[in-house]
Amino acid sequence: MAERAKLIRALKKHTNSWLILGLLGAAVILLPLVPIILGLFKAPNENWQHITQYLLAGYLLNSLQLVALTGFFTVTLGVCLAWLIAAYDFPLRRFFRWALLLPLAVPPYIAAYTYSTMFSYTGIVQKTLRSFDVTPNPKWFGVLSMRGAVFIFTLCLFPYVYMIARSFFERQSGSYIENAMLLGRGPAAVFFRVALPLARPAIAGGVALVVFEVLGDYGVTSYYGVHTISTAIFQTWFGMYDVDSAIRLAAYLMIGTVGLFLVERWVRRNRRFSSSTSKMRPLAPRRLKGGWSWAAGLFCGSVFAWSFLFPVVQLGVWASWTFESVFTPAFGELIIRTVSLALLATVIIMFFAVIVANLHRTNANPFTSALSRWVTAGYSVPGAIVAIGVLACFIGLDRVLAPFYAVLGLGKAPLVLSMSLVMLVVAYVVRFMATGFNAVEAGFERVGTKFTEVSRTLGFGMTRTFLRVDLPLIKGAIFSGIVLTFVEIVKELPLAMLLRPFNFETLATKAYQYANDEKIFEAAVPSLLIIGVSMIAVYVLNQVGKEAGE
Amino acid sequence: MSVVDVKNVSFAYAGNRVPVIQSLSFSVDERAIVGILGASGSGKSTLLRIIAGLETPCEGSITIAGRTVVDARTFVQPENRGVGMVFQDYGLFPHLTVAQNITFGLHRLPREQRQKRLAAMAELVQLEGYEGRFPHELSGGQQQRVALARALAPQPSILLMDEPFSNLDAALKQSIRQELSDILRRAKMTCLLVTHDEQDVEAICDRTLRLS
Numbered sequence: 001m002a003e004r005a006k007l008i009r010a011l012k013k014h015t016n017s018w019l020i021l022g023l024l025g026a027a028v029i030l031l032p033l034v035p036i037i038l039g040l041f042k043a044p045n046e047n048w049q050h051i052t053q054y055l056l057a058g059y060l061l062n063s064l065q066l067v068a069l070t071g072f073f074t075v076t077l078g079v080c081l082a083w084l085i086a087a088y089d090f091p092l093r094r095f096f097r098w099a100l101l102l103p104l105a106v107p108p109y110i111a112a113y114t115y116s117t118m119f120s121y122t123g124i125v126q127k128t129l130r131s132f133d134v135t136p137n138p139k140w141f142g143v144l145s146m147r148g149a150v151f152i153f154t155l156c157l158f159p160y161v162y163m164i165a166r167s168f169f170e171r172q173s174g175s176y177i178e179n180a181m182l183l184g185r186g187p188a189a190v191f192f193r194v195a196l197p198l199a200r201p202a203i204a205g206g207v208a209l210v211v212f213e214v215l216g217d218y219g220v221t222s223y224y225g226v227h228t229i230s231t232a233i234f235q236t237w238f239g240m241y242d243v244d245s246a247i248r249l250a251a252y253l254m255i256g257t258v259g260l261f262l263v264e265r266w267v268r269r270n271r272r273f274s275s276s277t278s279k280m281r282p283l284a285p286r287r288l289k290g291g292w293s294w295a296a297g298l299f300c301g302s303v304f305a306w307s308f309l310f311p312v313v314q315l316g317v318w319a320s321w322t323f324e325s326v327f328t329p330a331f332g333e334l335i336i337r338t339v340s341l342a343l344l345a346t347v348i349i350m351f352f353a354v355i356v357a358n359l360h361r362t363n364a365n366p367f368t369s370a371l372s373r374w375v376t377a378g379y380s381v382p383g384a385i386v387a388i389g390v391l392a393c394f395i396g397l398d399r400v401l402a403p404f405y406a407v408l409g410l411g412k413a414p415l416v417l418s419m420s421l422v423m424l425v426v427a428y429v430v431r432f433m434a435t436g437f438n439a440v441e442a443g444f445e446r447v448g449t450k451f452t453e454v455s456r457t458l459g460f461g462m463t464r465t466f467l468r469v470d471l472p473l474i475k476g477a478i479f480s481g482i483v484l485t486f487v488e489i490v491k492e493l494p495l496a497m498l499l500r501p502f503n504f505e506t507l508a509t510k511a512y513q514y515a516n517d518e519k520i521f522e523a524a525v526p527s528l529l530i531i532g533v534s535m536i537a538v539y540v541l542n543q544v545g546k547e548a549g550e
Numbered sequence: 551m552s553v554v555d556v557k558n559v560s561f562a563y564a565g566n567r568v569p570v571i572q573s574l575s576f577s578v579d580e581r582a583i584v585g586i587l588g589a590s591g592s593g594k595s596t597l598l599r600i601i602a603g604l605e606t607p608c609e610g611s612i613t614i615a616g617r618t619v620v621d622a623r624t625f626v627q628p629e630n631r632g633v634g635m636v637f638q639d640y641g642l643f644p645h646l647t648v649a650q651n652i653t654f655g656l657h658r659l660p661r662e663q664r665q666k667r668l669a670a671m672a673e674l675v676q677l678e679g680y681e682g683r684f685p686h687e688l689s690g691g692q693q694q695r696v697a698l699a700r701a702l703a704p705q706p707s708i709l710l711m712d713e714p715f716s717n718l719d720a721a722l723k724q725s726i727r728q729e730l731s732d733i734l735r736r737a738k739m740t741c742l743l744v745t746h747d748e749q750d751v752e753a754i755c756d757r758t759l760r761l762s
């Protein structure tokens with residue numbers, strides 16, 4: 001009896017518009033995953049037999065190979081660079097410190113067609129070699145393969161590992177490393193015996209981002225003809241028109257990524273503990289001497305050149321050739337449409353992100369922490385899964401709404417919602433909620449709950465407190481959340497490719513379309529625009545990192 | 551007549567088996583200033599947070615000014631309890647001026663009365679002329695007085711203060727202690743005051759409550 005009264009009291013206490021809106025946001029994110037989970041329980045069709053017998057093993061192997069190789073190379077490159085920048089001083093170090101983040105502004109699919117053209121027989125690399133009378137075997141440059149995909153992913157994605165590992169080395173490892181040095185260990189021993197083991201959780205966090213990105217990729221793998229589970233989903237869907245099998249494939253992929261997600265959590269389970277033990281002394285970089293310092297500078301310089309400078313300059317040259325023919329009024333319209341679509345989705349994301357983050361912060365209990373974990377799960381779900389889930393949902397919704405459409409005189413069983421932009425917006429919300437949420441949560445964490453509690457005791461409810469106190473204090477965090485989310489959406493390819501209404505293009509799909517039609521030079525203009533917008537996000541990321549360090 | 555009645559209140563933080571507060575009962579008379587003493591970790595801050603509505607007790611009931619604010623079936627949100635609280639580190643809103651901080655809780659008053667009340671509060675805590683400043687432009691003692699004025703402005707039925715002197719140095723503490731005592735008595739305030747210091751109790755409080 002007393003327990004029941006208490007339960008009712010708790011329900012009354014917590015039920016407000018914030019909770020209801022938070023649950024609504026969670027439902028939006030849950031719905032697209034329902035058809036996929038249900039798909040596992042349906043009886044498989046004949047096609048599925050064929051897929052498992054002849055194709056699945058190959059897809060699976062390719063996916064695993066891609067993930068393993070990219071993971072290995074991004075970790076090697078990212079950690080080496082992070083350690084070099086954090087522990088040593090050499091010419092141009094301060095420039096490279098942030099410039100090595102810039103490759104994040106180049107979406108892998110853009111790097112993919114840029115590099116494949118640069119390395120082709122008529123591309124700049126082979127041409128230059130021939131002008132020196134070197135005629136290489138064109139086979140050496142065959143990037144259209146697994147090798148090429150790994151190369152592209154490594155160049156574009158290593159900054160995730162670099163960024164997280166560097167900030168860990170700079171902020172948290174100082175006293176341990178100085179201690180190790182005082183104990184007379186050489187630089188190699190310090191790196192392998194102290195720095196690397198300490199940084200393992202941070203590195204795991206970075207490589208998890210890389211893996212999710214690779215598993216979710218559509219642009220690079222399909223352009224390079226590497227068949228992975230993700231591309232297989234698209235193929236069974238659009239090539240064989242077999243949605244059921246596509247859903248089943250998506251379900252398997254999801255089980256895999258959920259597993260990875262849990263492993264990542266498990267590896268990082270002590271992260272909070274390790275960072276809160278005490279105030280850590282920052283690591284003071286040591287000067288490198290003579291040849292070593294030039295070698296370090298050269299190494300950073302060549303990574304920067306290959307991952308950012310070369311492709312961007314090449315795109316710039318191509319863009320200057322085609323600018324006039326591409327930049328028509330219709331293209332201007334395309335930009336406006338892309339921006340407004342991204343803004344709309346961003347606003348919705350930030351709205352729910354703020355609601356759930358504030359709920360979790362003011363009522364920290366198992367329910368709200370499950371809620372916040374739930375809304376951020378989308379970033380680990382590959383685009384192909386989100387796309388097919390959203391589509392299945394909306395087709396179902398159209399079926400349910402059919403009598404209503406009939407009343408409106410739209411005809412018998414029309415596809416209204418599933419032919420509209422609503423679907424794409426929902427997919428963006430599912431996929432990128434985490435980006436907005438993490439930014440908002442970081443802002444709330446910095447402010448704490450003190451001011452909110454003061455405001456509550458002064459007679460302001462949750463909503464008024466949020467508007468008068470919390471919002472002004474976290475507006476910087478909300479702003480960076482808006483920028484980061486907006487940019488993610490602008491450069492997003494697979495969801496837009498799959499869910500856009502007929503004849504609707506975004507900058508990303510336009511660029512990809514050009515590239516697919518072998519109009520690489522035309523693709524350069526939208527590509528550069530996307531890279532330009534993404535550079536703003538890199539700047540914001542860098543700023544956020546600085547603030548967090550203060 | 552008692553302003554606050556605490557009956558058999560028990561409380562444990564989520565995930566902790568051992569309760570911080572167990573079957574605590576006491577009441578505070580009108581205009582009394584009661585000191586709460588106890589070792590570090592004995593639950594003094596927690597008790598204030600429960601009364602203010604920032605935590606929910608698992609057992610017991612609390613009545614403030616004749617109204618039950620929490621029992622097995624009731625929970626009144628902190629904004630509706632009519633309780634003023636001065637936090638240990640004051641929690642002055644950094645984005646608002648002194649005047650905006652003090653009038654923050656007066657949103658239900660018409661503008662004119664709000665200004666009057668601001669003037670009265672500034673006079674009470676002797677901060678006339680500082681209204682336009684931001685919290686970071688004030689000394690520790692001045693910040694504390696702003697926090698006090700802000701909590702008193704909406705005329706709460708009871709004022710809760712959590713170690714109001716802990717951020718001040720010894721010399722300042724002496725003078726402010728006397729000042730606070732005067733202000734509270736002039737404002738005819740009922741007050742629960744958490745402290746570590748027996749001297750505080752002697753100088754300000756009518757009686758004490760010891761937590762163990």
Ligand SMILES: Nc1ncnc2c1ncn2[C@@H]1O[C@H](COP(=O)(O)OP(=O)(O)OP(=O)(O)O)[C@@H](O)[C@H]1O
Nearest residue numbers: 563564566570588589590591592593594595596597
């Ligand atoms: N948010 C929390 N979650 C879990 N336990 C907590 C939390 N806040 C406080 N505690 C624990 O509850 C007990 C009482 O804390 P409280 O802050 O009320 O003590 P206090 O008497 O105010 O101490 P002090 O004099 O040091 O301020 C302590 O043992 C503390 O560790």
Ligand SMILES: [Mg+2]
Nearest residue numbers: 594595596712
């Ligand atoms: Mg305390």
